Amino acid sequence: xxxxxxxxxxxxxxxxxxxxxxxxxxxxxxxxxxxxxxxxxxxxxxxxxxxxxxxxxxxxxxxxxxxxxxxxxxxxxxxxxxxxxxxxxxxxxxxxxxxxxxxxxxxxxxxxxxxxxxxxxxxxxxxxxxxxxxxxxxxxxxxxxxxxxxxxxxxxxxxxxxxxxxxxxxxxxxxxxxxxxxxxxxxxxxxxxxxxxxxxxxxxxxxxxxxxxxxxxxxxxxxxxxxxxxxxxxxxxxxxxxxxxxxxxxxxxxxxxxxxxxxxxxxxxxxxxxxxxxxxxxxxxxxxxxxxxxxxxxxxxxxxxxxxxxxxxxxxxxxxxxxxxxxxxxxxxxxxxxxxxxxxxxxxxxxxxxxxxxxxxxxxxxxxxxxxxxxxx
Numbered sequence: 001x002x003x004x005x006x007x008x009x010x011x012x013x014x015x016x017x018x019x020x021x022x023x024x025x026x027x028x029x030x031x032x033x034x035x036x037x038x039x040x041x042x043x044x045x046x047x048x049x050x051x052x053x054x055x056x057x058x059x060x061x062x063x064x065x066x067x068x069x070x071x072x073x074x075x076x077x078x079x080x081x082x083x084x085x086x087x088x089x090x091x092x093x094x095x096x097x098x099x100x101x102x103x104x105x106x107x108x109x110x111x112x113x114x115x116x117x118x119x120x121x122x123x124x125x126x127x128x129x130x131x132x133x134x135x136x137x138x139x140x141x142x143x144x145x146x147x148x149x150x151x152x153x154x155x156x157x158x159x160x161x162x163x164x165x166x167x168x169x170x171x172x173x174x175x176x177x178x179x180x181x182x183x184x185x186x187x188x189x190x191x192x193x194x195x196x197x198x199x200x201x202x203x204x205x206x207x208x209x210x211x212x213x214x215x216x217x218x219x220x221x222x223x224x225x226x227x228x229x230x231x232x233x234x235x236x237x238x239x240x241x242x243x244x245x246x247x248x249x250x251x252x253x254x255x256x257x258x259x260x261x262x263x264x265x266x267x268x269x270x271x272x273x274x275x276x277x278x279x280x281x282x283x284x285x286x287x288x289x290x291x292x293x294x295x296x297x298x299x300x301x302x303x304x305x306x307x308x309x310x311x312x313x314x315x316x317x318x319x320x321x322x323x324x325x326x327x328x329x330x331x332x333x334x335x336x337x338x339x340x341x342x343x344x345x346x347x348x349x350x351x352x353x354x355x356x357x358x359x360x361x362x363x364x365x366x367x368x369x370x371x372x373x374x375x376x377x
Contacts, residue, residue, distance in 0.1 A: 002063050002076065002153030002186050003028045004049065009058030011044050011210075018044045020210040021058070026154075031180050031187040035197040036207035037233070042190045043158055045207075049188065050079045050156050062153060073102075078147035080157045084139045086131040086146075093118075093127040096145045103150070117145045120182070137168045144179070154186035161196065173199055194234055198222070206230055228353040231280045231346060237310060240286075240320045243350065244279040255279050255345055258316025262294045265342035277356060280346035283310065286322035288330065292337035299334045311336070 004026040011019040019041040026032045034042040047053040049060055051072035060068045067075050078099075086095050094101075096117060097110045105113075118124050121141045131139055140160055147155055161169045177200055180187050191197055197204050198218045206213045206221060206229075214226040225231040231239040244257035246264065253264045257279060286295075288311070297315035309328040312321050313336060322338060330336055347356040 004154055004186060004188065005059075005061040005064075006045070006049065007059040007061065009045065009048060009060060010056045011041070011048060011053060012056040017210050019048070019055075022207075022210075022212055024205055024212070024215065026186060026188060029184045029186055031177075031189065031200060031202045033197040033201035033204050034188065034190045034207060035194065035201075035204050035233075036192065036213075038192060040207040041210040042192075042207050046156055046158055046188065046190050050077055051075050052079075076153040078150065078152035078155050080143050080147050080155065080160045082159045082162055084131075084143040084160075084163075086139060086142060088131050090130070091127065092123060092129050092131070092134070092142050095131070095142055096123075096127075096149050099146060099150045113149050114145075117148045120148070120179070121145050135168075136164050137172055140164065140172060141175075144176075148183075152185075154188060157187065157189045159191050160189075161191075162193075169196075176200060194236070198234075206233065208233075224355070225280075225346065226355050228278055228280070228348045231348070235282060237283050237321050237323070239280045239282050239346070241278055241280050241348075242318045242320070244277055246275045246277055246347065255347075258318050259297060260295050260315060260318070262340060262345060263342050264345055264347075276350050278348040278350050278353070280348060281320070281340055281344060283321045283323040285344040286320070286338045286340055288322065288324055288328060289337050289339040292339040295338045295340060297336060297338070299330050299332050299336060301332065302328065302330065313338075 006022055006024045008021045008023050009019060010017060010021055022045060024032070034045060036042050044053060048055045051067070051070060055068065058068070059066060062076065087098065090098070093114050097114045100110045100113060114127070118127055121144060123141055123145060126134065126138060131142070134142065143160065161172055164172060173196060189200065201218055203215060203217055204221055205215045208229050214221055214230050221230055222234050225234065225239070228241055232241060242257055244255050244260065247254055247256055251267060253266045255262050255264055295315060297313035297320065299311060299313045300319070301312040303310040304326065307326060309324055309326045310321055311324060311328055311330055312319065348354060349356055
């Protein structure tokens with residue numbers, strides 16, 4: 001098992017940075033997911049850790065040993081590729097045992113290890129077959145077995161489920177979670193699929209344009225996004241984001257936007273005047289309520305998801321989405337009321353996009369441009 005540390009790693013192609021000063025500390029036995037949209041640098045970062053790309057700057061350490069410039073075969077890391085990269089002319093058994101043969105491991109030991117990992121992954125009956133005779137899920141398990149056979153310090157996985165259909169992807173996610181639990185190994189897993197990240201990860205590192213936007217547990221990123229990028233990336237549908245103003249009335253703070261006037265879970269004394277914000281509300285936190293008057297709108301579309309419905313509505317010039325159990329009982333062009341708990345309203349800086357928090361005045365309180373923006377009461 002192994003601890004991986006990435007210290008200010010960058011990768012530059014000409015004048016373009018694919019990865020810029022990324023630092024991560026992945027604990028021994030942790031399942032960390034690199035998540036982000038296409039082109040954010042997550043696969044490039046994984047390839048640098050694997051030794052398939054050389055970083056422009058920074059250090060990569062495995063159990064405090066500098067492996068930044070070591071050859072891939074000297075890193076004690078196992079890579080599982082998106083395409084599986086199986087040898088079509090070899091049987092499953094020989095594909096699994098290939099890394100050991102490359103190390104000139106004795107035949108008896110190879111056979112023993114192949115049998116062990118095949119048993120763990122349920123491949124015993126497939127050892128004589130060739131990849132062409134396997135399903136996508138079976139090929140994926142063979143690729144995992146080939147990575148496991150030499151007992152690496154850590155597993156690196158580059159979107160290994162992306163070639164599977166939805167049903168098989170769900171089943172294989174469960175298998176990988178169980179495998180990680182049984183092995184206790186360090187997993188570094190790349191995906192653009194937020195469902196994979198939310199269901200599998202101990203922690204998520206969300207990347208945006210080559211930088212780490214936020215690192216934390218799935219719950220932390222979902223419930224307390226550090227920026228509008230995080231808020232808008234996670235969630236299906238994503239968080240409703242819209243411009244507004246925070247204003248004070250009798251010591252209580254309210255969010256005021258076009259068609260919205262909702263109390264916030266914030267109190268302030270000597271409030272320094274109205275503050276422009278970007279407000280955010282998760283669709284599932286908007287509850288249909290005919291008696292509500294703080295937030296009302298006209299329904300523009302209703303999407304049936306089976307057990308739930310997405311209700312799209314406009315309030316003034318703002319378009320929002322609410323997620324409700326089916327049947328929601330509303331129709332297009334109907335005027336509806338919605339209720340939101342004050343604690344479920346998120347506030348972000350309108351320019352930087354960083355999360356805003358309010359603090360009572362104290363000495364040397366200031367706006368922090370490197371982390372959360374502190375709006376001083």
